[in-house]
Amino acid sequence: MSGRWSLGSEVKHSAISGGAMLYDASRVSNLSPSWFDPRHWQGRGELDGDAQGRGATYYIKTGGKRFVLRDYRRGGLMAHVSADRYFWRGGEERTRPFAEWALTYRLHRAGLPVPAPLAARYQHSGSTYVGDIITERLATVGSLTECLRTGALSIVTWVGIGRCIRRFHDLGVCHADLNAHNILLSEEAVYLIDFDRCQLRKAGLWRDRNLVRLRRSLEKITYGLPAERFTEPDWHALLDGYRRPAADRPEAAADQIRPSA
Template identity: 35%
Template sequence: MIKVLLKNKDYIIYNDELLNENIEQCFSADYWKQKNKIIGSAQGRGTTWFVQLLTMQAALRHYRRGGLFGKIISDYYFFTGWDKSRSIQEFHLLDKLSQSGVNVPQPVAAKVSKSGLCYRADLLCEKIANATDLVDILQQRCLSKLEYQSIGAQIKKMHKNQVNHTDLNIHNILLDDQGKVWIIDFDKCFQQQREGWQKGNLERLLRSFHKEVKKRSINWQEGNWDDLMRGYRV
């Protein structure tokens, strides 16, 4: 069940079926280090910590800005309401997609800490077990036609839920060791009712294939896109 905790200037939303640990402390990497529950980390825009919950493995991410502005104000955002903050929006979007049968990480908890006119944000969500992103896989081997069709089908399922993934690229698509396709990283993504944006998502994904072919010589050819689109059109 989804619950909300509002205490002082902190707003926390969480799934009490997935989180049995200290709700107010679970967004602190130090808390998990003290409990010896850190199982790994990944570097990106800051550090994502992988932690062991009682119910699952999870990823803890603190929201940070990118670009030149991010060097000046690294992790503060202008506050316009709890439900309009980035972590809360991503939590709700992941929950909707997960409930609709789209393969995305289950959201565990999200936090917004208000400070004056600004806020900072954190998200705790499921870590997909034994999964690798397409960039790493395609550096090792080619994908089969069926795998590309499964990717296309999963994107179509996301689009049927009217979710615009504004950063759909091959770093954000995973395959697990059972061949299951997952889509991740829904920060700044949103539901959109109009038509036309779906094409933009797909064009962005195609550009990412082209980019990684030039950058890393991944095992990909133009014909593979046709296989992906066959899965999308089913």
């Protein structure tokens, strides 16, 4: 991302030891650094499960609200060098948690189907930093991966997935890791999650690469499952949904997610 993000008055910035927190005070007015420590929630009996992926993810249930806490972790070869430390690049707006939080905030305000971002934190030491992000936990049936492991999906659902992806692409949102784990399904909607390293781009071949990446993911997670879990008609239904023009024009939403110069 480039430029400066224009954030609403509800967004607060708070300095902490070695770093800072960015948060939506209208949603988490009582935020403290302890919120980013899963042991804090475990001690209160409010840790509602966890999942291990590219980052360590913890599910929190407190005061009638449900959150997702994600600790940024490295993948690939760099994970052998450091599991959770990233090189400091000269400004907090360039940290992974603050960049993802700001983009997700803009997408949510533009009406796109994403979880509301609640808070982000980084702590800087020497030439590296660590970071975390907290988002709302959506009321969904499950990820696309989980749903396919349970049973086949309807053609209508596949069309809806394609239409959802197209909404993001029309606004220039290039998802860095568009796979079946990062697509969530509810009874009525399709959501995208995990906007770490995502960028806003002009229309280009990256859109096709996004779809190719998703296709590979679907083939991988359905390998060994009954053949009807993912079929060519399913994929064509997704593409049909993707190719349908949106009912509303995206210009107004695009203005909301572009950083100012």
